[in-house]
Amino acid sequence: MASMPNPRLTGRRRLYLMRHGHVDYFAPGITDFRAVPLTEEGRRQASQTGEALSPIAFDAVFTSGLPRTEETAARVAAESQHDMPASVPIPAFEELTGGRVLVPTREELAARLAFSFDAATEPGATFLPGGEAFADAYDRVQAGLDTLINEHEWSTALLVAHDGVNRLLLGLACGAGLAGIAHIEQDLACVNVLDLDVVRDETGALSFARIIIKAVNITAYDPVKEALLKTSLEHLFDIDFGGARPQKSDSS
DSSP: OOOOOOTTTSEEEEEEEEEOOOBOTTSTTOOOGGGOOBOHHHHHHHHHHHHHHTTOOOSEEEEOSSHHHHHHHHHHHHHOSSOOOOEEEOGGGSOOOOOOOOOSSHHHHHHHHHTGGGGTTSTTOBSSTTSOBHHHHHHHHHHHHHHHHHHOOOSEEEEEEOHHHHHHHHHHHHTOGGGGGGGOOOOTTOEEEEEEEEEEOTTSOEEEEEEEEEEEEEOTTSTTOSSOOSOHHHHHHTOOOTTOOOOOOSOO
């Protein structure tokens, strides 16, 4: 009698894709953006999201490995009604690497970041001048998703990543690719729900036949976005563009 397929390998697998909580890249003593911790607000956001996710029994928990995603995952685990597995870092899901840019004001830096996704489809487009190419980041993130599917057994998993990474994954999921990422907002500590229909090909490798997007950008701390009138980057920089693109100076 043939054995039944392992439901944690093939079939429908659910991925809860989360962004880390609030951080302050300009806090005193911060010299490495990669190592920035959650703020008190970020810890509160992560815990509230954990409360919302607490009934879910996760088979696996993944992070980018950067401290802000590890801390967010730990806050979610602390609220769970189940024994949560230890988080597994997947470096492929680290945030896009930005280049070096000199600007005269905090507002302009925020503007460069906030509107950086608009040009993602242009040939050679990078995340800020000299940063990682969007096309390379897209390939990296897609390879990370293949790793999740092929190298880890799970039917329900949590992945805590970053704004840019989540946009890329959602662009992949909806079929828009890089053309869609400028239109996908990821609020701090938000959750997206993706169902992956996983199949095995003739070589034995696993891949997704399709991705079903069940939910996007859920914020447990403000479900109907009443207080989230600004984009997450505007919130991080404590400014408000009012929907307009600020003028750029000649600095670079």
